[in-house]
Amino acid sequence: MLLWIGGIVRLGLDGIRIMKTIRRVFGFVILAVLASCQSTGTQIQSENPKDEKSMSSTISYRINCSLPNRESFVRDTNLYRFKLTDGDVGKCSTDNKPYVGTKGFYKPYSERSEIVITQPNLQRNNEYVISFNHRVLSGYDNADRNETFLQIKNCGDSRVPVMAFLRRDAVKSKRLAFSLAAGGDDTQVWRVGADTVGLAGDGWHFYEFIYSNKQPSTLEVKVDGMEVLPKTVFSNVGVCESYDTVRIGNYRSGADKKRGKSNTTSISEYKDIKVEELRGSR
Numbered sequence: 001m002l003l004w005i006g007g008i009v010r011l012g013l014d015g016i017r018i019m020k021t022i023r024r025v026f027g028f029v030i031l032a033v034l035a036s037c038q039s040t041g042t043q044i045q046s047e048n049p050k051d052e053k054s055m056s057s058t059i060s061y062r063i064n065c066s067l068p069n070r071e072s073f074v075r076d077t078n079l080y081r082f083k084l085t086d087g088d089v090g091k092c093s094t095d096n097k098p099y100v101g102t103k104g105f106y107k108p109y110s111e112r113s114e115i116v117i118t119q120p121n122l123q124r125n126n127e128y129v130i131s132f133n134h135r136v137l138s139g140y141d142n143a144d145r146n147e148t149f150l151q152i153k154n155c156g157d158s159r160v161p162v163m164a165f166l167r168r169d170a171v172k173s174k175r176l177a178f179s180l181a182a183g184g185d186d187t188q189v190w191r192v193g194a195d196t197v198g199l200a201g202d203g204w205h206f207y208e209f210i211y212s213n214k215q216p217s218t219l220e221v222k223v224d225g226m227e228v229l230p231k232t233v234f235s236n237v238g239v240c241e242s243y244d245t246v247r248i249g250n251y252r253s254g255a256d257k258k259r260g261k262s263n264t265t266s267i268s269e270y271k272d273i274k275v276e277e278l279r280g281s282r
Helices: 002-047
Strands: 060-063 073-076 079-084 110-123 127-138 147-153 160-166 176-182 188-192 205-212 217-223 226-234 243-253 266-277
Touching (some): 079 110, 110 266, 188 226
Antiparallel strands (some): 060 110, 110 243, 217 226
């Protein structure tokens, strides 16, 4: 009886020891699993870093003059959307004035939805890369009405160092146009194409404007890594301020109602906008 009881006691003590051993082993396993999970999580984070700078814009901006209506410009974090409908007269002082150009070109007014990048600005005698992703959701197809999607300005009048136009209904080789030193005595207009990137579609395209505002100035333009405007030298007309500003959005001629014309609705979006000074440009 005593041996039997002692056996029970010995068995109970052995069982306690076994249970403690199991708990220790289980504890080690849990710690190992947690350490493994923590290590894996760290690895995933390092492979997929959340770069806050890349998730938001690197620019500061203001509305150019003011908007034709509330839907003309909408920003959602890193996405900038511009919209112009027929009759959206811009709010700048010259937008409601008619213009008669050469070869019978006439515009009764200008339509505008633009923002001005205030920081960073483009200090004189430097070289910069202005880059962004851009897509057109509708419009930019109003026959002889070119529509800008980027301007570089310096003076408050009609002198503009760089104007970039897009006309998706033009022949493929002339859908893009770049007016250099617009409003000056030596204006250059280059009409070029980017056939392989499909400008007639609604996909995203990556633009790079490599711009030097030294005198004389230069401009080179790439779309999706393909050079569409070779490095071109021009006499800069931006001599009013010590810096240039970049303007993005849509600026276009109003339709000639006397000829029964109307503009289609143009909607475009920008994201990942950057203005960067090239190293060693000073």
